[in-house]
Amino acid sequence: MPTAVINYLLGPDLRLMLEEGDADGLKAFCEELHPAALAELLAELEDETVWRVLSHCALPRQVEIFEFLSLHRQVELVEAIGKERLSKLVGEMSSDDRADLLSRLDPVRVESLLPLMAQADRADVRRLLAYPEESAGSIMTTEYASLTEQATVAEALTALRKQAPDAETLYYIYVLGPDRRLDGFVSLRDLVLARPERTVGELMRRDVISARVDDDQEKVAAQVMRYDLLALPVVDEANRLVGIVTHDDAMDVVRQEAEEDVLRMGGVEPLADSYAETGVLELAWKRGKWLMFLSLVALATAQVLQRFEEVSEAHVWLVLFLPLVLAAGGNAGSQSAALIIRAIALGEQGTGPWRLAARELLVGGTLGFLLALIGYLSGYLWFELGSNESLMVAGTVFVVVVIGTVCGSLLPLASKKMGADPALMSTPLITAVMDVTGVILYYGVGIWLLTTLAGTAAR
Template identity: 40%
Template sequence: MTNPILAPELLELINTGDTAKLQEAVEAVHPAEMADFVAALDDGDVWRFLSAIPQQQSAGIFSHFDLDRQVQLASGANRQAMARMLEELPHDERADLVQRLDPQVAEQILPLVARAEREDIRKLTSYAEGTAGALMSSDYATLRPDITVAQSLEQVRVQAPTRETVYYIYVVDGEHRLIGFVSLKDLILAKPSQLVRDVMHQEVISAKTDDDQEAVAHQIEKYDLLALPVINGDQRLVGIVTVDDVMDVQEAEATTDFHKIGGTSLIGVNLKDAGLALLYRARLPWLLVLVFMNVFSGAGIAYFEDTIVAVASLVFFLPLLIDSGGNAGSQAATLMVRALAVGDVRLRDWFSLLRKEFVTSLLLGVTMGLGVMLVAGFRAPQIIVPVGLTMVCTVLFGSLVGMSLPFLLTRFKLDPATASAPLITSIADIGGVLIYFSIASWWLSDTIKAAGN
């Protein structure tokens, strides 16, 4: 891909109003590429550029701006131009845009949009976020069952320019109920005289408007689809979700899980653009919760103050021992959260995985216990046994908590990714402190008594 146009040259074409050259430039460059250049211009220049080229192409470029830029442009002075743009944009994208607009701005623009399109926007924006309804687009191609393949190809030609895809075409009855599906490939391969009803697939994989968007993504991935039809409660076709939308959903869902497991709640924002206040609010809650949870580990230590004063060397190994539990627990939680998210593991697998986790973490604990005993042997030989034993127990404790918590959250219909690394670390801290000093007090009881006297 070459980029024959650089932003300054483009700006000059806009300023001189050279429409012919602008159109030439637009045809030579992919809309996504062009959008990257144009987005960097001033709002006024962007609108002058967009109105200088054919409407369909300007919509193609506009739809490649990121949503924040789209909102900026829509909120500017060009109400009329924005209304025309809404009429041309893919139906799912314009619904997302209108949803993000300031209500006052939307109220000014929507009356300028053609009635049918306005109705469509209203419908698409009415579905709850995260559902198939909110994700779908209403610009799909349809056919009736009782026409021939030759006629259907004619109809596809007519529909093609305004539809999100014509590679999958849905067959509907007089009530707009979904009764079948043909691919453009099926139509090309069929005899022109055959009826659509005889060519179509009757078993159509579909989603309901209130299905979760992750379920929709899983279906498209499992069945290798380019699009999935969405029906309402009456079996009527109301939209389609296309594979490119689903890729965005999957990336966004992975990002959300990623952020959650790291103990933050930053969602749907480019980190570079995120403001201070947003970052502060996204990070503070878990950190504060964990400060107050750690009050318990502090109280645990206070309870064992005599032990610590008698054998101060116990404190040398405190960070290592409690963090090893936290680290092993974070590992287990991370593996489990991701396996639940991609569907490798289900709720019913808990018990068999628990047994496996028990053996794995016991082996890990013993290995690490031997490692730390080696270190303790040099520095503080009298506590070598409690340190080694504690390592085994804390790794086991942290791991079992870390692997079970995501299941427990799923069981209560909560997000398993809430089992974040910071949360597991704090739980492991409390457990680790109690385990360590209990074992040490018991093993060193003679020394402690001697010190007390």
């Protein structure tokens, strides 16, 4: 059933049960509904009410539901409860979700919380919080199932029964040598299908694909996707297994990185929370930064235009095609940027910068010719300019489209080379650069050529 329908149908039921204090009803509600669906119902209730509903079920279930809430909402809820309750909740959470939540809380509060947690959990939290943001270490969980090579299938299945409550997935089981060295993995499928007396060593695959703990999360997600994995093991510099990244966390990374690309293409600093959860002032700031920068670029363009004051006065018609010149360069550039940004995000091979620039030059030339033709025909036929003037407009459009295309494709590559997000060199920035370039070409070079040619013709 779609969630919107669930909320529409169940929201009123929930409210009624709360009003009537129907403990049995609430208990059944918490235990029977899918935790993700319940989390969506709860997201819109007040903090106190959420805790009242959750108190009707056992702690593991409470945590399961809680983990499906957005991080933003989790932080809000956690701020409303005391240290003891929080430590119990956090002790039960899965290792990666717990690290995410704690990284968002006031460090002073986290420090006061740690002594209340079990020794092993405490060490786990400290280790996970130490990994840099957006690294494999920051998205992995330390709760994985493992076996040794010597175990038989029957022994392995018994061992897995013990590990089951704590493991995030039982479907890939990692085979460890001395000192937790990652030697390979078996799938639960292979174990179940094998005869009980065979050993893990006979079944295991040794060509295990792994990530390093300091790898970028985008690279990790790309690997999970490329090899269609359920989980990817994460190792340290000595090839010791330190955690796993599961397919659902990899999917979240893909989604998050895509969201960042779309926002950066639109000239918005990526948001930490969802759009609905972000306050008006924060939104205004994340947009305002870029808008102010772009306004300054527009003012630089104005400055350039001012230098061509005499040209403006002598050729008032120039203003007519200014929007076309500005739009052509900016739009062609954004198109190239969008294509390259996605190609980089998808980890496409075989797009070296020179081959790429050559290709974009070809596309840019074709597009430039097309738009120049439109410029020439409209100038000559529609706006009744002279033939030379129309040719000047067409020439400017051609050059601007070609420059825009090449810049738009190379800027994201340059950005990546410098270690920044390729999408940082986004549409608005390219548009801005092309605005200044366009004005100089149009009012400067174009008019100079026009008058020089006219002078030559008159002579």
